[in-house]
Amino acid sequence: MISSEDKLSLCVLRLRKHTPFFGALALFLKYRLDSSITTAHTDGREVCFSPEFIESLSEKQLDSVMVHELLHAALLHIQRCGSRDPHIWNIAADIVVNGMIRQQPGLQLPLSPCIDHQLENYEVEEVYEILLSQGQLPDIGGLGEDLIPSKNEYETNIESSRELESHWKHALQQAATIARSQGQEIFPKGLLRHIEGIVNPQLDWRSLLWRFLVRTPVDFSGFDHRYVGRGIYLEALEGESVSVRIAIDTSGSICSSELECFIAEVREILRLYPNIDAELYYADTNLYGPYDPHDEELMTPVGGGGTSFKPFFEKVEEECGSSSSTVLIYLTDGYGAFPDSPPDQSVLWVVIPGGLHEEDFPFGTVTRLL
Numbered sequence: 001m002i003s004s005e006d007k008l009s010l011c012v013l014r015l016r017k018h019t020p021f022f023g024a025l026a027l028f029l030k031y032r033l034d035s036s037i038t039t040a041h042t043d044g045r046e047v048c049f050s051p052e053f054i055e056s057l058s059e060k061q062l063d064s065v066m067v068h069e070l071l072h073a074a075l076l077h078i079q080r081c082g083s084r085d086p087h088i089w090n091i092a093a094d095i096v097v098n099g100m101i102r103q104q105p106g107l108q109l110p111l112s113p114c115i116d117h118q119l120e121n122y123e124v125e126e127v128y129e130i131l132l133s134q135g136q137l138p139d140i141g142g143l144g145e146d147l148i149p150s151k152n153e154y155e156t157n158i159e160s161s162r163e164l165e166s167h168w169k170h171a172l173q174q175a176a177t178i179a180r181s182q183g184q185e186i187f188p189k190g191l192l193r194h195i196e197g198i199v200n201p202q203l204d205w206r207s208l209l210w211r212f213l214v215r216t217p218v219d220f221s222g223f224d225h226r227y228v229g230r231g232i233y234l235e236a237l238e239g240e241s242v243s244v245r246i247a248i249d250t251s252g253s254i255c256s257s258e259l260e261c262f263i264a265e266v267r268e269i270l271r272l273y274p275n276i277d278a279e280l281y282y283a284d285t286n287l288y289g290p291y292d293p294h295d296e297e298l299m300t301p302v303g304g305g306g307t308s309f310k311p312f313f314e315k316v317e318e319e320c321g322s323s324s325s326t327v328l329i330y331l332t333d334g335y336g337a338f339p340d341s342p343p344d345q346s347v348l349w350v351v352i353p354g355g356l357h358e359e360d361f362p363f364g365t366v367t368r369l370l
Helices: 004-018 020-026 051-055 059-074 077-081 086-102 124-134 158-181 191-199 205-213 256-272 310-320
Strands: 030-033 040-042 046-049 243-249 277-283 287-291 326-332 346-351 365-368
Touching: 004 020, 004 030, 004 051, 004 059, 020 059, 020 158, 040 059, 046 051, 046 059, 059 077, 059 086, 059 158, 077 086, 077 124, 077 158, 086 124, 243 256, 243 310, 256 277, 256 326, 277 310, 287 310, 310 326
Parallel strands: 030 046, 243 277, 243 326, 326 346, 346 365
Antiparallel strands: 040 046, 277 287
């Protein structure tokens, strides 16, 4: 009779043969048996399996559980939880991971897995926010709570977290390279986007806005010359010379709480960058404004109809022409009619959780409002 240890070893060999990406990734993860648990779990460094649970699974099911826990670890689901509710976060992470496994040939999820076809293609942070807004949570499924943070004090400190993040970034890059070298060009839907999110994490939208507003001079004219010789180059915020046009999506698909969030973010822009020249618009299929965003009395949203992004960009083109010193910010869910051609200005789309996927925006930089 094959032992539980041998079954785990054979599982990794099968993954290396049939799914080179997961097989290569499995080489970066430790796994062991633990009779005190009922199914399986991971702390981001290793996976623990119940021997009895292993015996109850078919080969395909065991392979799927291994991939499930492997993806939790590689996508840093333990570290990314932060101060969020761990139970809801576990459900969100399971939805994302099970969605990828569900679309992978040769794998079979056991134990009534937690699956949501509507949410599985979003990032786990977005799924978490959507679950919070819905109020009613789905069943976590047969594996149960399988994201278990380490109890070792060293393994929970910042230095160790950075080391673990670096470990999995390297592992994901190596696994993708190995898989392609073996002819595996097809990955589970959305996996490449998740990998990119770990290897090159997206800045939050306020950091992106800073990059839009801060200009780095091509010569030393904008630097403090006392520091140039010491290799310290100080960037200058030229907020006075940058104009910002802000559009808030007020179509019927945006609920009142999302509108309140949009307005709060606009106020935060003004707090962070008090010297910029800002104009505010509301937009559904029509455009309303411009309003002075500093005037609290004019911050009452107008709209409620369909969604078209065209009126805003047409207005900007009419007023600003090809001026590259104007930055355009659109707070939206992303579902609407886009203009046929991109504007000459830099565009930052700030998208709510559950909004249009980044690859479906025809132009501009997309960031999530989490």
